[in-house]
Amino acid sequence: MSETQPDIRKGLVGVIADVSAVSKVMPETNSLTYRGYPVQDLAENCSFEEVAYLLWNGELPNATQLADFQREESGQRALTPALLDVIRSFPRDAHPMDAIRTAVSFMGMEDPETADTSEPATRRKAMRLLAKIPTAIAAAHRASKGLEPISPDPSLPFADNFFHLVFGRVPQPEVVKAFDVSLTLYAEHGFNASTFTARTITSTGADLHGAVVGGIAALKGPLHGGANEAVMHMLSEIGEPGRAVEWLQSRFDHRALVMGFGHRVYKNGDSRVPTMTKYAEKMAEVVGDRRWMEMSRLLAAEMLAKKNIHPNLDFPAGPAYHLMGFDIPLFTPIFVAARITGWAAHVIEQAADNRLIRPLSHYTGAVQRAVPPMSKRT
Numbered sequence: 001m002s003e004t005q006p007d008i009r010k011g012l013v014g015v016i017a018d019v020s021a022v023s024k025v026m027p028e029t030n031s032l033t034y035r036g037y038p039v040q041d042l043a044e045n046c047s048f049e050e051v052a053y054l055l056w057n058g059e060l061p062n063a064t065q066l067a068d069f070q071r072e073e074s075g076q077r078a079l080t081p082a083l084l085d086v087i088r089s090f091p092r093d094a095h096p097m098d099a100i101r102t103a104v105s106f107m108g109m110e111d112p113e114t115a116d117t118s119e120p121a122t123r124r125k126a127m128r129l130l131a132k133i134p135t136a137i138a139a140a141h142r143a144s145k146g147l148e149p150i151s152p153d154p155s156l157p158f159a160d161n162f163f164h165l166v167f168g169r170v171p172q173p174e175v176v177k178a179f180d181v182s183l184t185l186y187a188e189h190g191f192n193a194s195t196f197t198a199r200t201i202t203s204t205g206a207d208l209h210g211a212v213v214g215g216i217a218a219l220k221g222p223l224h225g226g227a228n229e230a231v232m233h234m235l236s237e238i239g240e241p242g243r244a245v246e247w248l249q250s251r252f253d254h255r256a257l258v259m260g261f262g263h264r265v266y267k268n269g270d271s272r273v274p275t276m277t278k279y280a281e282k283m284a285e286v287v288g289d290r291r292w293m294e295m296s297r298l299l300a301a302e303m304l305a306k307k308n309i310h311p312n313l314d315f316p317a318g319p320a321y322h323l324m325g326f327d328i329p330l331f332t333p334i335f336v337a338a339r340i341t342g343w344a345a346h347v348i349e350q351a352a353d354n355r356l357i358r359p360l361s362h363y364t365g366a367v368q369r370a371v372p373p374m375s376k377r378t
């Protein structure tokens with residue numbers, strides 16, 4: 001590294017910014033663990049609530065701990081009348097990610113402990129956010145269609161309640177299980193862009209709601225969480241399996257990105273894809289519509305053959321959510337409902353051993369010069 005040519009890692013590629021005990025991303029084996037447990041085993045064998053408990057406490061809950069956690073979460077799902085009024089006032093065509101970002105910001109103004117950044121207060125606020133975010137997502141979605149919000153049902157588990165909030169009914173158990181699996185797979189993923197944003201905000205001493213608002217803003221981007229929506233738009237544009245390969249070739253010809261493929265860390269496959277694909281296939285069977293998964297299979301095979309690029313989690317999650325009956329603009333907000341667990345775990349970890357995150361830049365602008373008087377400016 002010389003003075004004129006510093007070692008700049010554009011996009012912080014390969015930079016290890018801190019230690020973390022929350023999750024381990026292992027690109028060499030295409031695997032991911034949360035607190036030491038393989039994510040695919042958690043998805044198959046545990047509920048999303050158990051995974052949330054694990055991320056926040058470091059261990060899986062026993063039956064009593066899980067019951068207490070579920071009671072706390074399910075008892076705090078309701079929104080205040082003031083927040084419901086704010087949600088009703090959102091422009092009808094507002095993007096749901098902007099709606100949930102604004103709703104969480106409002107929750108920060110309402111929360112009695114916003115300014116208390118101690119760990120116990122942050123944990124209590126995290127629980128309130130976990131409980132209320134689905135209610136706000138569903139209320140904003142329904143308001144955008146001119147529908148009244150549905151009150152949360154505290155007797156329902158987290159995943160079942162989400163369907164109840166959006167549709168007013170809970171589908172068959174296979175559908176709820178597929179959704180619950182997706183929440184676990186989306187819950188946490190190391191120092192991804194939105195989590196790093198949340199940690200950066202936390203490092204200034206700011207509160208949890210601010211960190212989560214920043215995380216949501218980062219997650220909206222199509223290079224991050226927004227990709228699950230982009231995947232479904234792409235599949236809809238292709239329309240039928242017979243057009244998949246030809247459509248892909250036109251993307252290659254234009255050197256355009258193919259959404260749902262590639263990953264900054266995994267270069268040989270995303271550990272979460274096989275599990276999500278299995279459940280997306282189950283959804284295709286339940287619904288009796290194989291078109292999207294067939295198209296996905298052809299696209300994945302062609303991307304691998306021609307570009308050696310593997311799909312990421314958003315690729316099977318997009319059609320899975322569509323087959324579950326969700327409208328496309330809800331896909332990335334669902335990611336928020338899951339990732340609040342990972343964000344909060346990282347906020348707690350960052351605050352417990354904090355140092356302000358403040359990197360340097362290498363200046364490439366104009367050389368130093370004198371400020372000219374107005375009469376000399378062109």
Ligand code: COA
Pocket residue numbers: 011222223224225227256257258259260261262263264265309312313314
């Ligand atoms: N479609 C087409 N080409 C892709 C691609 C994709 N989805 N992802 C990567 N590539 C190509 C790049 O163009 C680059 O080619 P080049 O070397 O000829 O320039 C090469 O693969 C290496 O990719 P790179 O841009 O270095 O990857 P990155 O680590 O900077 O970016 C992503 C990672 C995720 C941002 C990128 O793969 C992407 O934009 N994917 C689509 C969006 C998406 O699915 N995001 C969700 C991520 S979980």
